[in-house]
Amino acid sequence: MNNSFENRERPDEATVFALREIVRRHGTPAYAFDVRRLVAQVEKLRSYLPPEVELLYSLKANASLGICDVLADCGIGADVASAGEFATALEAGFPANRIFVAGPFKLPETIARLHNTPEAIVSIDSPSELQRLSDVHAPNSAVLRLRPDFGSCAVVPAGSESRFGFTCDDLQRCRDFLPSCNVDVIGFHVFAGSQVLDADKLNEHLRRALDLSLRAAETLAIEPTYINLGGGFGIPYAADGEELDLARVGDELASLVARAAPARIVLELGRYFVAEAGWYLTSVVGHQTFQGRPAVIVDGGVHQRADMCGLHLRKKQCPPLVLNADSSTLTPTDVLGCLSLPDDVMLEASPLPKLSSGDILAFGNAGAYGMWSSPAIFHGSPLPAEAAFDGAEIHLMRERKPAQSILEDQLHVVTKTAPAPA
Numbered sequence: 306m307n308n309s310f311e312n313r314e315r316p317d318e319a320t321v322f323a324l325r326e327i328v329r330r331h332g333t334p335a336y337a338f339d340v341r342r343l344v345a346q347v348e349k350l351r352s353y354l355p356p357e358v359e360l361l362y363s364l365k366a367n368a369s370l371g372i373c374d375v376l377a378d379c380g381i382g383a384d385v386a387s388a389g390e391f392a393t394a395l396e397a398g399f400p401a402n403r404i405f406v407a408g409p410f411k412l413p414e415t416i417a418r419l420h421n422t423p424e425a426i427v428s429i430d431s432p433s434e435l436q437r438l439s440d441v442h443a444p445n446s447a448v449l450r451l452r453p454d455f456g457s458c459a460v461v462p463a464g465s466e467s468r469f470g471f472t473c474d475d476l477q478r479c480r481d482f483l484p485s486c487n488v489d490v491i492g493f494h495v496f497a498g499s500q501v502l503d504a505d506k507l508n509e510h511l512r513r514a515l516d517l518s519l520r521a522a523e524t525l526a527i528e529p530t531y532i533n534l535g536g537g538f539g540i541p542y543a544a545d546g547e548e549l550d551l552a553r554v555g556d557e558l559a560s561l562v563a564r565a566a567p568a569r570i571v572l573e574l575g576r577y578f579v580a581e582a583g584w585y586l587t588s589v590v591g592h593q594t595f596q597g598r599p600a601v602i603v604d605g606g607v608h609q610r611a612d613m614c615g616l617h618l619r620k621k622q623c624p625p626l627v628l629n630a631d632s633s634t635l636t637p638t639d640v641l642g643c644l645s646l647p648d649d650v651m652l653e654a655s656p657l658p659k660l661s662s663g664d665i666l667a668f669g670n671a672g673a674y675g676m677w678s679s680p681a682i683f684h685g686s687p688l689p690a691e692a693a694f695d696g697a698e699i700h701l702m703r704e705r706k707p708a709q710s711i712l713e714d715q716l717h718v719v720t721k722t723a724p725a726p727a
């Protein structure tokens with residue numbers, strides 16, 4: 306096996322064996338998730354962050370039931386943003402009182418679930434939503450999402466320019482309504498953006514989110530007991546990327562916990578839990594040239610990797626692991642997806658060995674915002690298989706569907722008569 310993971314930790318033999326086995330059993334394209342890595346991420350966070358900090362898994366990063374099963378078993382809570390994610394969190398076994406229901410607008414199905422799950426905490430995004438949840442007598446304790454009054458340093462920013470949450474003016478206007486409304490507001494929620502790798506910048510987000518929450522508490526004259534400071538913990542996608550310095554983040558959080566008391570501090574993290582546990586497995590199906598370089602075409606594409614576009618990964622991510630190439634000479638090579646879309650370029654000038662049709666490219670760090678955030682049915686594509694591996698044990702999470710499956714659940718507009726038998 307040739308491994309072009311030059312500067313990063315090479316995956317161990319058990320991982321390589323599991324990836325090969327998943328391809329053998331379920332074909333490509335497929336996603337593979339390393340259960341041990343998911344558990345290790347939770348343990349790593351717990352070892353660096355103060356025990357008082359409560360952790361939630363943000364299902365928007367990847368709402369696969371199997372992944373939620375594993376993370377629920379680790380004893381963390383869930384941050385959900387739709388009725389579908391809410392149903393998944395309950396099915397996976399996250400305790401109802403550790404489910405945090407957010408999102409800019411709660412559709413009727415979500416409101417119905419809130420009524421059926423009174424222990425869940427709801428994050429209210431705007432004054433109109435506060436009015437609505439009061440009108441429908443939602444029984445849940447609530448926090449108000451606050452729009453950051455500071456700029457975001459995140460790669461995917463959600464600072465003062467974002468459109469989510471109450472502004473300071475909104476809070477002033479709600480002040481008189483709050484005591485008479487049917488919503489029990491117990492605290493605040495701030496999210497300043499995703500993928501922050503620099504501990505100082507992340508600490509600044511967390512500190513300013515707490516400052517903002519404490520000011521909001523003064524404005525509304527309430528004593529908060531629950532403050533969700535967001536998170537946005539980043540992971541290194543680039544081959545030479547530095548890891549987030551969790552020790553420094555832990556030190557900062559220790560002082561924020563003390564400042565927030567008696568309110569408890571909560572963090573909602575998606576990417577940090579799942580990104581590094583995920584692999585996207587594709588097969589080489591053809592050859593081309595691209596801008597004078599050799600290029601290979603694979604049977605996947607960016608329609609199943611939304612993270613590649615949002616983070617501009619094609620130029621900077623680690624080369625994929627090549628599971629079965631036989632040459633060790635590396636040549637800058639492009640990897641193209643199989644969509645007729647100019648943007649379907651998965652990698653540019655990546656150092657890869659000479660590749661033949663049938664070779665398997667395993668893209669690491671693919672567990673967050675991949676298929677679960679993608680225009681996955683573009684070109685009438687069926688969904689890829691998803692499997693988890695726990696050492697050598699493999700669990701199928703979703704069967705790869707045949708092309709014909711794209712017609713399931715669709716209805717004709719024009720009645721078709723069956724062709725007469727020949």
Ligand SMILES: Cc1ncc(COP(=O)(O)O)c(C=O)c1O
Pocket residue numbers: 363365366384407496498499500535536537538573574575576577673
């Ligand atoms: C409100 C909110 N919370 C949590 C997250 C999860 O962020 P991350 O995956 O960076 O941890 C996001 C991501 O965009 C978000 O918008």
